[in-house]
Amino acid sequence: MSVATETAAPAPPKPRSRLEHRPGLNRWLPYALLAPAVLLELFIHIIPMLVGIWMSFVKLTKFFIANWSSAPSAGLGNYKVALDFNNAVGQGLLKSFGVTVVFSLVTVAFSWVLGMAAAVALQPEFRGRGIVRTLFLVPYALPAYAGILTWNFMLQRDTGAVNHVLNQLHLTDGKTFWLIGGNALISLITVAGWKLWTFAFLTLMAGMQSIPRDLYEAASVDGAGNIRQWRNITLPSLRPVNLVLVLVLFLWTFSDFNTPYVLFGTAQPPAGDLITFHIYNASFLTWNFGTGAAMSVLLLIFLMIVTGAYLLVTGRRSRRA
Amino acid sequence: MRETRGFKIYRGVTLTVLGLFVLVPLYVMVTSSLKPLKDVQGAFSWWPSNLTLAPFVDMWKTVPLARYFVNSTIVSVAATVFSVAIAILAAFAVSRFKFRGRTVFTTTVLSTQMFPGVLFLLPLFLIFVNINNSFGLQLVGTRLGLIITYLTFSLPFSIWMLAGYFDSIPRELDEAALVDGCGPMGALWRVVLPAARPGVIAVAIYSFMTAWGEVLFASVMTTEANRTLSVGLRQYSTQTNIYWNQIMAAALVVSVPVVIGFLLAQRHFVAGVTAGAVK
Numbered sequence: 001m002s003v004a005t006e007t008a009a010p011a012p013p014k015p016r017s018r019l020e021h022r023p024g025l026n027r028w029l030p031y032a033l034l035a036p037a038v039l040l041e042l043f044i045h046i047i048p049m050l051v052g053i054w055m056s057f058v059k060l061t062k063f064f065i066a067n068w069s070s071a072p073s074a075g076l077g078n079y080k081v082a083l084d085f086n087n088a089v090g091q092g093l094l095k096s097f098g099v100t101v102v103f104s105l106v107t108v109a110f111s112w113v114l115g116m117a118a119a120v121a122l123q124p125e126f127r128g129r130g131i132v133r134t135l136f137l138v139p140y141a142l143p144a145y146a147g148i149l150t151w152n153f154m155l156q157r158d159t160g161a162v163n164h165v166l167n168q169l170h171l172t173d174g175k176t177f178w179l180i181g182g183n184a185l186i187s188l189i190t191v192a193g194w195k196l197w198t199f200a201f202l203t204l205m206a207g208m209q210s211i212p213r214d215l216y217e218a219a220s221v222d223g224a225g226n227i228r229q230w231r232n233i234t235l236p237s238l239r240p241v242n243l244v245l246v247l248v249l250f251l252w253t254f255s256d257f258n259t260p261y262v263l264f265g266t267a268q269p270p271a272g273d274l275i276t277f278h279i280y281n282a283s284f285l286t287w288n289f290g291t292g293a294a295m296s297v298l299l300l301i302f303l304m305i306v307t308g309a310y311l312l313v314t315g316r317r318s319r320r321a
Numbered sequence: 322m323r324e325t326r327g328f329k330i331y332r333g334v335t336l337t338v339l340g341l342f343v344l345v346p347l348y349v350m351v352t353s354s355l356k357p358l359k360d361v362q363g364a365f366s367w368w369p370s371n372l373t374l375a376p377f378v379d380m381w382k383t384v385p386l387a388r389y390f391v392n393s394t395i396v397s398v399a400a401t402v403f404s405v406a407i408a409i410l411a412a413f414a415v416s417r418f419k420f421r422g423r424t425v426f427t428t429t430v431l432s433t434q435m436f437p438g439v440l441f442l443l444p445l446f447l448i449f450v451n452i453n454n455s456f457g458l459q460l461v462g463t464r465l466g467l468i469i470t471y472l473t474f475s476l477p478f479s480i481w482m483l484a485g486y487f488d489s490i491p492r493e494l495d496e497a498a499l500v501d502g503c504g505p506m507g508a509l510w511r512v513v514l515p516a517a518r519p520g521v522i523a524v525a526i527y528s529f530m531t532a533w534g535e536v537l538f539a540s541v542m543t544t545e546a547n548r549t550l551s552v553g554l555r556q557y558s559t560q561t562n563i564y565w566n567q568i569m570a571a572a573l574v575v576s577v578p579v580v581i582g583f584l585l586a587q588r589h590f591v592a593g594v595t596a597g598a599v600k
Binding site for chain 2: 027030
C-alpha cells in the first residue's frame, strides 16, 4: 500500500508530526519506549532460541542440566541420531513428522472450509444472526484445555457420547477406541478443528465486512448467481486475508501441543504423535536435551523453509495478477 | 448475495450442522457437570438420572482447585497488566515515531509469535534452572517465572494490534495536546490512550486468555506450589477414579469468566484482527 502512494504522482510532502520536530528527545525516546518489550523478547525468545541452537551441538544429558557449561561437545552427533532413520529415535521422528503433516493439512482444510461455509451463510443479515455468530465464537473463547477435556470425555470408549451417538445411528457397534490405536489421528483432527474453524470463521467474516455491497449488486444485475458471485467477488476480495489465515493456521496446527497433550496424556498413541509432543516426550522422558534441541532446530528449519516458499510463491502470483 | 430459496436451504443446513458441532460438546460439558458419579461411569446418557450440584461442591476437595484458581488468577492478571503496559509503550513508539530499526523491530517481534513454543521451552527451562543456581532467583516452580514467560507470549500480537489502533487516531489530536504543553508521554496518556480504549480492552482480554489457557510451559515450569488450572485440571484423572462430572464442573467454572469477557469484547476483537489482516 505504501509503495503505491510513493510511486504516485507528486504527493504533497507528508506533514511531519510535531513529535518529530524535537530532535534531542526524538532520538532516544522511541528506544526507551521499546526497551522493555525488546528486553523481554530477548530474554524469553531470542536468547533461548540461540541457546537452543547451541544445545543441539552438545551432549546435554541429565548430568549436565545444572552445570551446562561443562557439557561435552557432540558435534553433529545429535542431528545424526535424530536423522538416522535406521534406529528407533530417527524412525520415531520421521513417523511423527509424517503424522503431523497429515494432521496439519487436513485440519487446516477442514477449518477453512467450515469457517468459509459459516461466514458465507452469515453474510446477509437475518434475524438471529448475532446470536449464531456469538455461539460460533464460544469454542475459540474457551480455554483450550477445557474444550479438549470435554472431547476427551466424549471420546471415551465405554462412557463417551461419540460412541453412544454412532451406535444409536447404527453406524458402528459403539465399541470404537478413539484415543488409542489408529483412530487417534481422526480424534485429533476433530478436536483441533472444533476450536480452529471458529478462528477461520472470525477472520473470514471480518474480511467479508470490507467487501463493498455494490459489487454484489452489480453482479446480480448482470445475472450472476450466488455461486458465481462467491467465486468472482468473495474469493478474490478475501485473497489477502486468506493468504495470512492459511499460513497462520498451518503454523499453529503444525506445532500444536495442547490437543495431543490434553487428549492423550503422556501415553501418546503412534497415530497421534504430533511433532511438538514427540519432541517434548523425547526430551523430558529421557532428559536428553541435546537430541530434543536438535529435533527442535530441525522443526524450525522446516517451518522457515515452508513459510519462505509459501511467501515466495504467493507473492509472485499476486505480482503477476 | 441474493437470498434465493437455494441460499436459504444452504444457510439452514450449514448453520444446523455447525451449530450441532459447536453445541453438543458444550451441552455435554454442562449436563455432565450436573450428574452423579455413577452416571458418568456408566453408559452415556443425554440427561442426568438425577440432577445434582454435588460435583461443583466436591471438585474443590478432590484436588486443591482453589489454590490452582488463585495461582492462575495471579499469574494471568499480572501477565496481562505488564503485557498491556509494555505493549502500549512499544506501540506508541512504532505508531508515532520514525526511527532506525523500526521495521527490524516489528518483523522480529511478530515472527517470534510464529515459532513453536517447544523451541524455547527446553532452553528457557535450562536458563531458569541456571539463573536459580547462580543468582538464587527462583523462576522454575514460581509464579514469577510464569508471569514473565506468559507476558511475552501475548506481547507481539498486542503491539501489532495496538499500533494499528493508534495509527487510526488522528495525529492532529496529539499535536493539539503538545501545543497545550503536554510532553509526548502526556499526549499518549491524555489523548491517544483514551481514544484507543476499545483496542486496549481487546488486547487485555487477549493477554488474559493467552495466560489463562497456556498448557505447554505450565506443564514444565510448575510444581505443586504454583500449579495453574491448565495443568491442575488433569489431577482429577490421576486418582483411582476419574471424576468426569467434577472435571466437567471445573472446566465449566474456569471457562465462564474468559468466555464472557471475550464475548463482551468480541466487536473490538474482530475490528482489531481485521485492522491487522488488511494491513
